[in-house]
Every structure is written in structure tokens, then in C-alpha cells.
Amino acid sequence: MPLRRFALSLCRSPDLADDLVQTTVERAIAARDRYDCTQRLEPWLFRILRNAWLDVMRRRKTRGTEVDVIDSPDVMAVDGRQITDARLMLNATEKALDELPDEQREVILLVCYEELSYAEAASVLDIPRGTVMSRLARGRMALAKKLGI
Secondary structure, eight states, X not given: OHHHHHHHHHHOOHHHHHHHHHHHHHHHHHTGGGOOTTSOHHHHHHHHXXXXXXXXXXHHHHHOOOOOTTTOGGGGOOOHHHHHHHHHHHHHHHHXXXXXXXXXXXXXXXXXXXXXXHHHHHHHHTSXXXXXXXXXXXXXXXXXXXXXX
């Protein structure tokens, strides 16, 4: 019970607490040869549980927001028309991007797709920051014109 109580205090979710306790037991069994039997067992298990919790938190940061389908049934709804429109727009954008001059395309890709700052893009391309800004502005305008926006 102390493990589950500690897990609940960390995550505040009974389901996740049960998963953490299970993970803790699995890891403890797998690492039983590393346990020092002259020490108390509980602190060792609590440390394993806390590390499992930290792993969960790290995974959540990289995954982003998770939505339970049961809590939000509308998430499962798929609008085929909207998906088709988005794919067509993406294809048209990629085609229009390919038609831009290299210097504009490079800047758009670095700043808009790769999310580099103007200074970082300038460093990559070995050009002044102001040149990045002007190429980006011209590239965006040309791209919008080609897409009819």
C-alpha cells in the first residue's frame, strides 16, 4: 500500500498510480541483484517508483497532450473533406515552394519549417540577418501569390 499511496501522491490518477506500482515491481525484480539487503527495502522501491514517474513525465513532454477517446468521443470523428482539402493545400504549397528561387526557398524552409530564428538562419546561410528578413518577406509574398492567397 505505501507504494501505491506514494504513486497517487505523485500522479493523482489511480490508473496511472497502478501502472507506476506495476512498473516499480517489474524493475525491482529485474534489478534484484543490485539491491543491498542490509538496507531497508522501501526506500529502494520508492526511488524506483520516483524514477518511473520521471520517465512518464519526460515521455509526456515529448508526446504532447494526450486525449482519452472515452472522455472526448468527438476526437475520433474524421472529416474526410477537411483532410482532403488540407492535403491538396499542402501539395500546392510544396509545388509553389519548389518554384521559388533557391535563396527564398532556403530561408522559408529554415525559418518556417525548421523554426530557426532569423539570426540562426543567417548563420547557416552565412548572410546578414537583414538579408534573411528581406528574402523571407519576398518569399512569403511570392508563395502567397502563387497560391492565390
